[in-house]
Amino acid sequence: MVDALISYxxxxxxxxxxxxxxxxxxxxxxxxxxxxxxxxxxLFRGELYFAARLVNHVGRLVTAIDIxxxxxxxxxxFIDHGFTVIGETAEIGDNVTIYQCVTLGxxxxxxxxPGKRHxxxxxxxxxxxxxxxxxxxxxxxxxxxxxxxxxxxxxxxGATMVGIPARATLVAATEYQQGFMPYGTPCSERFDPAxxxxxxxxxxxETLRAKLAILSESTDADRRNRA
Numbered sequence: 431m432v433d434a435l436i437s438y439x440x441x442x443x444x445x446x447x448x449x450x451x452x453x454x455x456x457x458x459x460x461x462x463x464x465x466x467x468x469x470x471x472x473l474f475r476g477e478l479y480f481a482a483r484l485v486n487h488v489g490r491l492v493t494a495i496d497i498x499x500x501x502x503x504x505x506x507x508f509i510d511h512g513f514t515v516i517g518e519t520a521e522i523g524d525n526v527t528i529y530q531c532v533t534l535g536x537x538x539x540x541x542x543x544p545g546k547r548h549x550x551x552x553x554x555x556x557x558x559x560x561x562x563x564x565x566x567x568x569x570x571x572x573x574x575x576x577x578x579x580x581x582x583x584x585x586x587x588g589a590t591m592v593g594i595p596a597r598a599t600l601v602a603a604t605e606y607q608q609g610f611m612p613y614g615t616p617c618s619e620r621f622d623p624a625x626x627x628x629x630x631x632x633x634x635x636e637t638l639r640a641k642l643a644i645l646s647e648s649t650d651a652d653r654r655n656r657a
Contacts, residue, residue, distance in 0.1 A: 441506040445527055460509030460528075463495035467503060474499035501534075504553070517548035519566070526551055529559040529577075537565040537582070552587075 439452040442461065449455050466489025473482035482499035490496045493512055497503070500518040507522055511530035516522070520534045536547030546566040551557070555569050558577035563569060570587035579596040589598045 438506055441525065442508045445508055446510065458510075459493040459495060459512045460507075463489055463493040463497060463509060463512070464503070464507055465489075466493070467497040467499070467501070470497075470499035471501070471503070501548075519546050520548035521550040523551060523553035523555070523571075525554045527556045529557065529561075531560045532557050533562045533564070535562065535564045549581075 436452065439455045439461075442455045442458065443449040443452065446455070449458075455461060466485055470482045470485040470489065473479075473485060479499075486497070486499050495509055495512045495514050497514075497516045498518040498520070501516045501520045501522070503516075503522045504524040504526070506525045508527045510527065513531045514528055515533045515535065517534055517536050519536070522534075534549050534551065549563045549565065550568045551563070552569060552571040552573070554572045555575070556573075557563065557569075557575040558579065560578040561575045561581065562579070563575060563581045565582055567582065567584050569575065569581070569585040570589065572588050573585045574590040575581055575585070575596065576590065576592035578594070579591050580594045581591055581596040583595075585591055585596075586598065591597065592599055
């Protein structure tokens with residue numbers, strides 16, 4: 431157990447340049463929130479729902495992070511700062527990083543898999559500050575969710591999502607998969623928040639061009655058939 435804790439603290443320290451020691455990481459609210467959740471989840475699986483909720487409320491009071499006892503969380507989750515909400519049927523894989531003020535929330539219970547109201551976050555995903563990931567969707571392995579994005583549809587593996595509603599940026603999936611990238615999006619000028627709207631508009635133009643090409647081919651085919 432001690433080795434597992436040390437490994438977890440080291441995984442957090444490797445993702446946070448402000449951390450100078452394991453002892454400092456041990457004081458992080460995200461670390462405490464995960465500890466409370468492990469206890470609450472164990473009680474929840476044992477159908478001790480009131481006790482699980484009690485632990486959940488204590489953890490939320492102490493850390494300002496609300497993780498429902500039913501949520502399933504893998505190894506090395508790092509919640510940086512706090513004010514995050516994770517719903518009951520959320521599933522989180524290994525080595526996921528979540529920044530402050532993120533919601534893994536639900537939508538209409540009838541939308542998607544019955545009983546599954548919250549997202550599935552695959553391994554090595556990074557979710558930027560203020561992002562909202564809503565509904566029974568899947569965020570693929572090593573995807574990045576940009577700050578303040580609102581995601582309501584499945585995210586492909588390796589994609590970088592920005593905007594409201596979130597759309598994939600015009601970047602090859604392999605270009606930004608070499609290492610950890612803080613805050614979910616590249617910090618270059620090309621992906622500065624001020625220029626993200628331009629990237630979204632470029633995506634829309636490319637989509638419209640593709641649709642126009644298909645329509646043009648269809649029209650030409652109709653003319654040939656009439657001739």
